Amino acid sequence: MSRLDEATGITGSLSDYFACTYVINLAERRDRRKAIVGELERAGMPLSPGRVQVFPAIKPERRLGFPSVNVLGCFLSHYSILLDALRRNLPNVLVMEDDLMILPALQANLGMVFSTLRSVDWGIVYLGHIEPVAESASPQLAPFDHPVITAHFYAVNGTVLPRLVQYLTLVQQRKEGDPLGGPQDFDGALTMFRHFNPDVLTLLAHPNMGKQRPSRSNIRPPWYERLPGIKQAGDFARVVREHMRA
Secondary structure (H helix, E strand, O other), X not given: OOOOOOOOOOOOOHHHOOOOEEEEEOOOOHHHHHHHHHHHHHOOOOOEOOOEEEEEOOOOOOOOOOOOHHHHHHHHHHHHHHHHHHHOOOOEEEEEEOOEEEOHHHHHOHXXXXXXXXXXXXXXXXXXXXXXXXXXXXXXXXXXXXXXXXXXXXXXXXXXXXXXXXXXXXXXHOOOOOOOOOOOOHXXXXXXXXXXXXXXXXXXXXOOOEEEOOOOOOOOOOHHHHOOOHHHHHHHHHHHHHHHHO
């Protein structure tokens, strides 16, 4: 694996910058594991223990005040990763979900990404998102203080981890609907943390560098996907639609 070039800030892969990259994957979603491993290898980030590793997604039995057991499972998976990074005293951490599609914009703008992360006191970076960005804007990691939906491709600076982990711990202890942030989707909790900690600089990638693969959701699947024999057909239909839009 190539290392970071201190003169140019350009490297062969994103994992050269981050202390550890975690990929969340449910054990039974072998389709997603195969897909994300392919994405990582094409981006020069093959699995490597302690550096680029799969995190087994958590599957709770009860929702414990969260909207559903799947929402709680997603929340706990992200939370456990950030807690592990804090315990390991990592200087930074990159988190991916297994439905991530790494876009060509990432490799094309690695120099900008590394240069920005090394030059500003950033807290959270969304490399992948669904927020609208100006197509005419030059490639950049731009400051962003609005809510962000999804958390499939983001990074957290180690200096922010103690506060973030503490906040996410309290989210689990509060009642649903608490104005300070109670049980909810992880991306919502991350947005609320940013709201209550405005000093934490959030950066948003322009252009988007990672989108979610069109595959069946394990968090809130449509009612018809719960019927026998429909799940595989749904996956196939989504892939066809994605290729038609490409």
